[in-house]
Structures are given as C-alpha cells and as structure tokens.
Amino acid sequence: MAKIGYLGPPGTFSELALQYYLAAGEQRDLEPVCLPSLDDVLAGVDRGELAAGLVPLENSSEGAVNRTQDLLAHRFTGLFIQKEMVLPVEHHLLARPGMTVAAVRRVLSHPQALAQCRGYLRRLLPGALEMETASTAAAAAMVAASGEPWAAIGTRAAARACGLSVLAEKINDCQSNATRFVVLGRQDGEPGAGCKTSLIFSVADRPGELYSALAEFARRGINLTRIESRPARSRLGEYLFFIDLAGHRQDAPVKEALQALAARGAGLRLLGSYRPLEEGAGKAPGRGAGCGPGRAAGCRSGGSSGPGGEGCCFAVNSQAGLEKTGLPERNGDGWPHPAYVPGGEADRAAGVCRQEPVGPGLPELRRQIDAVDAQLVDLLVQRMQLVEQVGRLKQAGRIRDYAREEEVLRRAGEHARAAGVRPELMKQVFQLLIRQAVEIQDKSGGAQV
Ligand SMILES: C=C(O[C@@H]1C=C(C(=O)O)C=C[C@H]1O)C(=O)O
Structure with a gap:
C-alpha cells in the first residue's frame, strides 16, 4: 500500500490533520507512517519511499513553520503542494494525575506550542522552565515517564495515550489559533475551481525590483493571499519571497505573470497549484481576543465566518463529531478511522502509554528511538552547560x-x-x-578568585 508520512509520534497535531485528510476520503489507500522530523517526511517523499507527506506550513499566531519552508526552498526542490487544510489548534496543559498547576516546575513542548501559550505560561507559571521537545506528543510521553513536577503542552489524545490528566484546558493565547497543513508529493494538483498557487521567488538587489515583481500579479488582477520573506541563505540582506495566490498555474493570467517573473531573471520555484481540502469549505475564523491576523493563515477570503464565529477554520465540510472550537479527539465517536484509535479502555485505565494501536514494527520503533536519542543529546548538552556555569x-x-x-x-x-x-x-x-x-x-579551571 502507498504510504503517507507525517511528523510523529502519534498524538501530534500532524497526526490529527492526517486523520482529517484521510477521513475526507480523497485518498483512501494511504498507509500513515510516523516519522521523527519534518526533514524525514520530506526526504521520504523525495526518495519515492512515500507517496506523500503531510506537514505544517504556517500557524495563525506564530506565522510560518520555517523548517518546512526552508526545506522546500533549499533542499527538496522537486516536491509540490497537492492539498491544503486549515485546522483549529487547541493546546492543553497535561501532567501526571495528582499534579496541580502551582506545583509545575517545567513545561515541555514543541517550540511552536510553547510560543502559542507564552502568555498563559507567563501569567500562571512564571517560575517554570520551558523545555523544547521534538513534538507535543513526545513532550507528553516524557512527562508521563518522568517523576518530576513537569507538565506538557499537547493534545487530549496525547494525554489519553500517555495516561496524563488535563490540568488546564485551551491554554493557547489566541482563541482562533489555527494551523495550515499541506500534503506534499512529487506532482502538483489538477486545475479546478478554488485553486491556489504557491511559489518562491528572489529578486535582484536593485531599487524597485520587488515592487515591479509584485506588479506582474497586480496588473493581471491576481489576488495574493500571502507574502512572506525568508533569508535566502546566500548572504545577509538577501531574501526569498514566499507567495500564495488565488488561481492555478495554468490559468492564463497566472501563467503569464509567472512567465513575466521568470523573464525578469528572478529565481522562481513553483511550489504547486492545489485545492483546499473539500473545495470552498475553508472558512475565515472570527477575530480572536485582539490577537493574530484577522483571518487565520490560509483561510480564503470571501468565506463566511467560522462556526459560531469562534475562530474555527475547518477545511473539511463534514464536522460530525468534531468539537466546535477544538480539534477532533480520537474518542471513537465520530472519528471515522478505527485503525487509529489507540489502546483500549483497559490500557487507558492502566495509564499505559501506547504509541500505536497495533504493535509498531521494527522500523517504526527505531524511528522513535532516534527521536528519543535526539532529545537525550539535547538534554545532555543542557546539563553540560549548567555544569559549566556551576564550575x-x-x-x-x-x-x-x-x-x-x-x-x-x-x-x-x-526515579x-x-x-x-x-x-x-x-x-x-x-x-x-x-x-x-x-x-x-x-x-x-573554576573562578579566578
Ligand atoms: C555540577 C556540580 O559539580 C560537580 C558535578 C556534579 C554533577 O555532575 O551533578 C555534582 C557535584 C560536583 O562534584 C555541582 O557542584 O553541582
């Protein structure tokens, strides 16, 4: 069976997004493969070992997922976006049963999740140290395995899988927190209504170059839905521009604008033309309490406001069983993929941290070991640095x-x-x-006192 990779371990938001994608039914016969890093997901697709990979591209409060963008710009230049979906992201504070918020001394999570909850952490856990982990699910697993007064920021699914309790719900600072995920493959999508095109370009270092490049789109009435810059990695002051626009690359105006851009001598990398999952279903969320952009990243203009105006931004129509503002939980009620439901009730009651419903195979276990090893190295480096300071x-x-x-x-x-x-x-x-x-x-040599 063809495989689709995602950033694991199970319990990450990427896994939930993949469940959405598979539930939407466009690609029924894809076997999910959990991988320890974004690099591994893209490399697997690039080498042809995976038919596709699902990765986060940007978040409504934290902006671009730089690693994904950089990999697409610099390393995996033969990969294309085939689909996008925007999902609401809610973070919860998870800890071993019996812990209280006041007792938490360290908070573990993926850097993006920590950043999205920074206001909460400052207000309610000002003394707690933050520790970055490879994923939110890895943080939950580490908290479950540790005897320390630690907490993780992650999903309810991760809490269930690791036997953790939810100490505080919905701790993300921005109520309309949403992440845009994309499915990547080795070809892009077919033309169709509601298509979007993503590209990266660079301009010569001359006055007015960016202005003239953008004019190619403006004069053809092409709506740019996102523009962002990243360092070009050549030298300081040189940038790549990431653009999303409405239309397919084969639509006449888009095609002409791209040709004009290429003719200007600008470096151009087409990231693909694609449709949001379930056409027209991407909804602009309402404004959160004064934070973030007015509409979540990747939401199309012209959509009606999200369900209840509460900042939901689902890209799938079928919302049966999904919480209004929350991510769908793998509770078996409405989540149509029984294959993903983790260990049974008995496991959960015993607090067993099951990573996979049906025993993972050797490659998967080794991938998970690699992810733990990477974290061990990070922790050892942290210890060495502290030791040096003590010295x-x-x-x-x-x-x-x-x-x-x-x-x-x-x-x-x-311990x-x-x-x-x-x-x-x-x-x-x-x-x-x-x-x-x-x-x-x-x-x-110790202090020279
Ligand atoms: C780090 C320290 O220095 C030394 C190393 C220690 C350690 O690795 O934990 C503990 C005591 C000291 O012999 C310290 O004094 O805390």
Whole structure:
C-alpha cells in the first residue's frame, strides 16, 4: 500500500490533520507512517519511499513553520503542494494525575506550542522552565515517564495515550489559533475551481525590483493571499519571497505573470497549484481576543465566518463529531478511522502509554528511538552547560562536592525505581555524567578568585 508520512509520534497535531485528510476520503489507500522530523517526511517523499507527506506550513499566531519552508526552498526542490487544510489548534496543559498547576516546575513542548501559550505560561507559571521537545506528543510521553513536577503542552489524545490528566484546558493565547497543513508529493494538483498557487521567488538587489515583481500579479488582477520573506541563505540582506495566490498555474493570467517573473531573471520555484481540502469549505475564523491576523493563515477570503464565529477554520465540510472550537479527539465517536484509535479502555485505565494501536514494527520503533536519542543529546548538552556555569562559581581546586554527588545519585536511583528500572543501572549512567561534569569544570579551571 502507498504510504503517507507525517511528523510523529502519534498524538501530534500532524497526526490529527492526517486523520482529517484521510477521513475526507480523497485518498483512501494511504498507509500513515510516523516519522521523527519534518526533514524525514520530506526526504521520504523525495526518495519515492512515500507517496506523500503531510506537514505544517504556517500557524495563525506564530506565522510560518520555517523548517518546512526552508526545506522546500533549499533542499527538496522537486516536491509540490497537492492539498491544503486549515485546522483549529487547541493546546492543553497535561501532567501526571495528582499534579496541580502551582506545583509545575517545567513545561515541555514543541517550540511552536510553547510560543502559542507564552502568555498563559507567563501569567500562571512564571517560575517554570520551558523545555523544547521534538513534538507535543513526545513532550507528553516524557512527562508521563518522568517523576518530576513537569507538565506538557499537547493534545487530549496525547494525554489519553500517555495516561496524563488535563490540568488546564485551551491554554493557547489566541482563541482562533489555527494551523495550515499541506500534503506534499512529487506532482502538483489538477486545475479546478478554488485553486491556489504557491511559489518562491528572489529578486535582484536593485531599487524597485520587488515592487515591479509584485506588479506582474497586480496588473493581471491576481489576488495574493500571502507574502512572506525568508533569508535566502546566500548572504545577509538577501531574501526569498514566499507567495500564495488565488488561481492555478495554468490559468492564463497566472501563467503569464509567472512567465513575466521568470523573464525578469528572478529565481522562481513553483511550489504547486492545489485545492483546499473539500473545495470552498475553508472558512475565515472570527477575530480572536485582539490577537493574530484577522483571518487565520490560509483561510480564503470571501468565506463566511467560522462556526459560531469562534475562530474555527475547518477545511473539511463534514464536522460530525468534531468539537466546535477544538480539534477532533480520537474518542471513537465520530472519528471515522478505527485503525487509529489507540489502546483500549483497559490500557487507558492502566495509564499505559501506547504509541500505536497495533504493535509498531521494527522500523517504526527505531524511528522513535532516534527521536528519543535526539532529545537525550539535547538534554545532555543542557546539563553540560549548567555544569559549566556551576564550575564558574567555584574556586579552582575546589570542584568536587561529594555530598551533592551523593544526592544526585540517590535521586537518579529513586526515579529509576519509581519508573520500574533497576536503580543501579541509572546510578551507573549518572556516575559517568558526574565524572564528565568534573572534567568539564576542571578544564574551565573554576573562578579566578
Ligand atoms: C555540577 C556540580 O559539580 C560537580 C558535578 C556534579 C554533577 O555532575 O551533578 C555534582 C557535584 C560536583 O562534584 C555541582 O557542584 O553541582
């Protein structure tokens, strides 16, 4: 069966978006494949191992997903957008049962989710540290596995899958928070009503160049629905312009404008012509409480306001079973893909963190291990940096603190025991870390006081 990749682990917003896409029924026979990074999703499509990949492109409060844009501009230049969908995104604060908001000392999540909840975090958790993870679902899994007073920002689906409780609901600062996802493939879509075209271009470094390039669209009456710039990565001050416009690349005015742009000597990369999922269903959301753009990213102009004017921006017509302002939950009521429903009630009651409904295979498990390893490296680097800072506060020759080392080892052992791992094993790992920490501090020589 042909495969479609998405950014995992299961429980991410990308997975929910993929469920929407598959539920819409245009592509029935695609097997979802969960991958640890956006790079892996695009590389899989590029190599032909995946028929398609579903990735986030922009968010109504945080703007572009830079990694996706950069990969399309610089690395995977043979990939095209085939479909887009805009989904409302609601974030919840998740923690192990029994935790309270006041007790949370660290909040883990994907950088975009942390950014979208920054106001809430400042107001209600001013003392908590933020820690970035590869995905919201990975954050939930880490909180579930840790004995620390940590919380994750993520979906209810992730909470269910990992046995976490929802400490606070809908903590995103912008009520009409929505993300635009696109399906990428090796060809773009056929012409049709309601099509959109996305492209990237660069202009020569001369006065009026951007103005003249944009005039090619204006003079042909082409409506630009988005314009954004990113560094061209050649040198400081050079930019690529990302544009979305209404129309298919084969529509006469669009075709002419693109030819004119190319003739100007501008670098041009067509990202494809495509229709939103379920034509005409993209709705402009109402304005959130004074935040974000008036209409969510990717919403078409001229649409009626979102359901209830509450900022929903569904791109699928069929909303049976979907919450008005929330993401659909994998509760089996209205979500038409039983294959995605995670472990049964018994699992949930036992708080078992099941990643896949039917046991994942070797490649999938290894991909998940790779994602955990990447996070471990990040955490180890964080520890080293802290150790170095501590070293700078010490006097040269007085680096070791045996009482502190004992405490660190004791705590590691306790956490291991609580998580069902042999304490001795974890202590050995920490002995190695402490040895390395002392070396780092020795090298920096302590404070010169
Ligand atoms: C980091 C410190 O320095 C050393 C390294 C330690 C560690 O890696 O945890 C603990 C005690 C010290 O011997 C510290 O004093 O906190």
